[in-house]
Every structure is written in C-alpha cells, then in structure tokens.
Amino acid sequence: xxxxxxxxxxxxxxxxxxxxxxxxxxxxxxxxxxxxxxxxxxxxxxxxxxxxxxxxxxxxxxxxxxxxxxxxxxxxxxxxxxxxxxxxxxxxxxxxxxxxxxxxxxxxxxxxxxxxxxxxxxxxxxxxxxxxxxxxxxxxxxxxxxxxxxxxxxxxxxxxxxxxxxxxxxxxxxxxxxxxxxxxxxxxxxxxxxxxxxxxxxxxxxxxxxxxxxxxxxxxxxxxxxxxxxxxxxxxxxxxxxxxxxxxxxxxxxxxxxxxxxxxxxxxxxxxxxxxxxxxxxxxxxxxxxxxxxxxxxxxxxxxxxxxxxxxxxxxxxxxxxxxxxxxxxxxxxxxxxxxxxxxxxxxxxx
Numbered sequence: 001x002x003x004x005x006x007x008x009x010x011x012x013x014x015x016x017x018x019x020x021x022x023x024x025x026x027x028x029x030x031x032x033x034x035x036x037x038x039x040x041x042x043x044x045x046x047x048x049x050x051x052x053x054x055x056x057x058x059x060x061x062x063x064x065x066x067x068x069x070x071x072x073x074x075x076x077x078x079x080x081x082x083x084x085x086x087x088x089x090x091x092x093x094x095x096x097x098x099x100x101x102x103x104x105x106x107x108x109x110x111x112x113x114x115x116x117x118x119x120x121x122x123x124x125x126x127x128x129x130x131x132x133x134x135x136x137x138x139x140x141x142x143x144x145x146x147x148x149x150x151x152x153x154x155x156x157x158x159x160x161x162x163x164x165x166x167x168x169x170x171x172x173x174x175x176x177x178x179x180x181x182x183x184x185x186x187x188x189x190x191x192x193x194x195x196x197x198x199x200x201x202x203x204x205x206x207x208x209x210x211x212x213x214x215x216x217x218x219x220x221x222x223x224x225x226x227x228x229x230x231x232x233x234x235x236x237x238x239x240x241x242x243x244x245x246x247x248x249x250x251x252x253x254x255x256x257x258x259x260x261x262x263x264x265x266x267x268x269x270x271x272x273x274x275x276x277x278x279x280x281x282x283x284x285x286x287x288x289x290x291x292x293x294x295x296x297x298x299x300x301x302x303x304x305x306x307x308x309x310x311x312x313x314x315x316x317x318x319x320x321x322x323x324x325x326x327x328x329x330x331x332x333x334x335x336x337x338x339x340x341x342x343x344x345x346x347x348x349x350x351x
Contacts, residue, residue: 008020008022008023008124009096009100010113010114010124010127010128011095011096011097011099011100011128012096013126013127013128013209013211014209014210014289016212017212018212018213019211019212019213019216019217022123022124023123023124023125023126023217024123024213024216024217025123025216025217025218027216043247043250044250044251044252044253045062045066045068045069045070045242045250045252045260046058046061046062046065046066046069046070047069047070047071047072047255047258048062048069048070048071048072049071049072049073050071050072050073050074050075050169051073055173056173056176056177057177059170059173059174059177060173060174060176060177060178061177063174063177063263063275064274064275066242066244066278067242067262067263067275067276067277067278068242068252068260068261068262068263068278068280069260069261070252070255070258070259070260070261071170071258071259071260071261072255072257072258074166074258074259075162075165075166076162076163076166076259077162078257080155080158080159080162081233081257083155084155084156084159084205084233084293085233085235085291085293087152087155087156087205088130088205088206088207088291088293089207089291090145091130091144091205092128092205092207092291094144098143098144099112099128099144100112101143101144102130102140102143102144104131109131109133109134109202110131110132110133110134110136110137110140111130111131111136111137111140112128112129112130112140113128113129113130113131114127114128114129115127115129115220115221116131116334117220117221117223117337120221120337121221123218125218125219125220125221126208126209126211126214126217126218126219126284127206127207127208127209127219127220127282127284128206128207128209129204129205129206129207130204130205131202131203131204131205132156132160132202132203132204132205133202133203137153137156138153141153156203159203159293159295160201160203160295163201163203163231163295163297164199164201164297166231166259167199167201167228167229167231167295167297168198168199170229170231170261171198171199171228171229171297174229174263174267174275178271178274178275178309178312179311179312180309180311180312182198184309184310184311184312185198185270185309187300187304187305187306188300191300198228198300199227199228199297199298199299199300200297200298200299200300201295201296201297201298202295202296202298203293203294203295203296204293204294204296205291205293206220206282206290206291206292206293206294207289207290207291208220208239208282208284208289208290208291208292209284209289210284210285210286210287210288210289211284211285211286212286213286214283214284214285214286217284218281218282218283218284219239219281219282219283219284219290220281220282221281222243222279222280222281223279223280223281223337223338224264224265224277224278224279224280224338225262225264225265225277225296226264226265226266226298226329226330226333227264227265227266227267227296227297227298227299228264228266228267228270228297228298228299229261229262229263229264229267229297230261230262230264230294230295230296230297231259231260231261231294231295231297232259232260232261232262232292232293232294232295233259233260233292233293234252234254234260234290234291234292234293235254235290235291235292236254236256237254237285237288237289237290237291238251238252238253238254238290239282239283239284239285239290239292240252240260240280240281240282240292241280241281241282241283242262242278242279242280243278243279243280243281249281251283262277262278262280263275263276263277263278264277264296264297264298265277265329265333265340265341266298266299266306266326266329268341269306269307269308269321269324269329269341269344270306270308270309270312271308271309271312272308272309272312272313272317272319272320272321273308273320273321274312298326299326299329300326301326302325302326302327302330303325303326303327304325304326305323305324305325306323306324306325306326306329307319307321307322307323307324308320308321318346319346320345320346321341321344321345321346322344322345322346322347324344329344332344
C-alpha cells in the first residue's frame with residue numbers, strides 16, 4: 001500500500017480549501033470531466049425488481065449490455081443499510097491521527113487506507129476507506145471504538161451474512177441467463193458439496209469528502225473489480241459512474257433502497273468473455289460528502305484453478321483464457337492492472 005505519510009493526510013481531505021497538486025488530475029475530452037449534473041447522457045443502468053417473474057432474463061440483458069444494474073426488493077433490511085452507513089460516517093469522522101492507528105499493514109488487506117489501486121496512478125484520489133477482509137478488523141474496531149466495539153462488529157457480521165446470501169442468489173440468476181448453473185463450475189460444486197461458500201466476501205467502506213475543485217479531482221479512478229460480482233450501497237449523494245463503449249461515462253444515480261451490482265473479472269473469465277466486467281469510477285463534488293459500502297464477492301481458495309465454464313464454451317468455440325489459479329490472477333492483476341485479461345489469454349485456444 002502507498003505510504004499515507006505524504007504532504008497531505010487522506011484523513012483530513014475534507015478540511016482543505018484548495019486542491020493540492022498531488023490530487024490534481026488532467027482529464028481528456030473522453031474522460032468527461034464535466035460536473036455530474038451536466039452529463040449529456042440521460043440513460044443509466046437498469047433498475048431490476050428481484051420479485052419480477054422475468055428476473056433471469058432482465059439480469060442477463062443488463063449484464064450483457066452494461067455489466068451493471070441496480071436491484072430493488074433485494075431483501076436487505078433498510079435498517080441494516082442505514083446502520084452500516086451510519087457506522088461508516090462515524091468511522092470517517094474520527095480524527096485522522098486515530099484512524100491511522102487502524103491502517104492496514106504492508107502485507108495485509110484489512111484496515112484503513114487509500115484504495116488498493118492507488119499505486120497504478122501518478123495522482124492521488126480524493127477518498128479514504130476501510131477494508132474488512134478477515135477477522136483482524138475486530139482489533140481495529142477495538143482501537144477505534146473501545147466502548148462501541150461489540151455493537152459495530154455485530155453490524156458488520158449481519159451485513160456480511162445478508163450480502164453473502166444475496167450474492168449467491170444473484171450468481172444463480174446470472175448463470176441461469178447463460179444456460180448453466182453453479183453445478184457446472186467444478187470448484188463451486190465441490191465447495192457446495194462440502195458445505196462451504198462459493199465465494200469469499202470482503203467489505204470496503206468508502207468516504208469521498210467535499211472537494212474544493214471536483215472538476216479536477218478523482219474520487220476513485222477507473223478500474224474493474226477482481227471479483228465474481230460486487231454489490232454496492234451508496235448514500236443519497238451520487239458519484240458512481242460506469243463506462244459503456246456506446247455512450248462513454250454514465251452516472252449511476254442513487255435510487256432509494258436500491259443496490260448496485262457490478263460484474264467482476266472472475267465472472268468475465270467464467271463466462272468466456274460473454275459478460276464483461278464493468279469499468280467504473282467515482283467522482284466527487286463541492287457540496288456534499290459521499291459514503292458507499294461495497295461488498296466484494298470474490299473467488300475460491302487461492303490455489304483453486306479457474307477457467308471458462310465448459311458448457312458455456314461448448315464445441316463451437318474456444319476458451320479465451322487459460323486455466324489460472326485465483327492467487328496467480330490476483331498477482332497478475334496487481335502487476336499489469338487493466339491488461340490482466342490480455343496476460344491470461346489462451347496462447348493456442350482449444351475447446
């Protein structure tokens with residue numbers, strides 16, 4: 001992780017009256033650096049009611065067209081979403097010096113700090129975050145909230161459980177739109193038979209403070225997620241944008257009670273490229289700060305081999321990607337970033 005002890009602490013961004021040079025981005029016309037409310041594109045990703053009888057078809061179309069969609073009637077209690085948003089606000093309101101005591105280690109993932117993609121960009125991002133990827137977050141919470149530790153840990157555990165179940169339902173529907181099931185993924189079938197979960201989940205709490213010059217700043221740079229899928233709760237302040245070849249950057253306006261679903265790299269590989277992982281980013285504004293909570297539903301154990309699902313490839317086409325373990329893919333992704341798919345393409349594609 002990049003050092004936090006630089007000219008500006010990420011924990012104090014909201015108090016700055018000018019934009020530091022290290023946070024100033026140079027945008028091209030294609031980047032569409034206009035304020036969010038000035039977007040020339042009126043369309044946005046679909047909003048899908050999960051109680052709709054045609055949910056599989058609707059999700060399949062959204063995945064193939066956008067790689068992202070919003071969902072309503074998802075079964076996550078509004079109180080729980082309010083609670084984890086309140087937890088996030090409370091965390092990011094803690095003085096910077098105290099937050100730095102919960103910084104993630106050089107080798108670890110969990111804890112406070114900059115986005116993990118920060119090392120791929122020359123300029124810094126106008127955001128701070130806290131990642132929960134293992135049980136070590138409890139020690140961090142004890143440091144941050146010695147009196148409310150149990151309450152906040154309970155919110156996280158409830159959120160993880162609900163999101164894990166929702167992610168599993170979504171995976172089933174997305175696979176169904178391609179004519180396959182979880183049983184057609186060898187490693188996933190073994191996990192289910194053993195009573196284990198198909199994917200491993202992590203939570204990322206994000207804070208995008210008020211910015212003095214949002215047209216020259218970036219909250220979170222363009223990237224894809226190294227996951228099966230990601231489920232996002234965003235506060236009422238917009239900022240999330242997804243990229244679509246036909247229209248460029250499109251703002252995902254918050255819909256009360258709805259959650260955003262992004263397709264990740266792992267599902268792109270499993271689908272043999274039939275469904276793209278979506279490129280997305282976050283912009284900031286000059287009026288209100290923004291909170292988002294991402295549930296990143298990842299892959300199997302690190303030594304498990306991942307490949308396109310044979311039934312999807314079929315006899316009429318070739319596998320686009322070579323078999324690769326989850327650990328190897330993550331290593332490649334953090335070496336070449338947006339060139340990861342090129343790096344794992346099959347040299348001599350075979351059925």
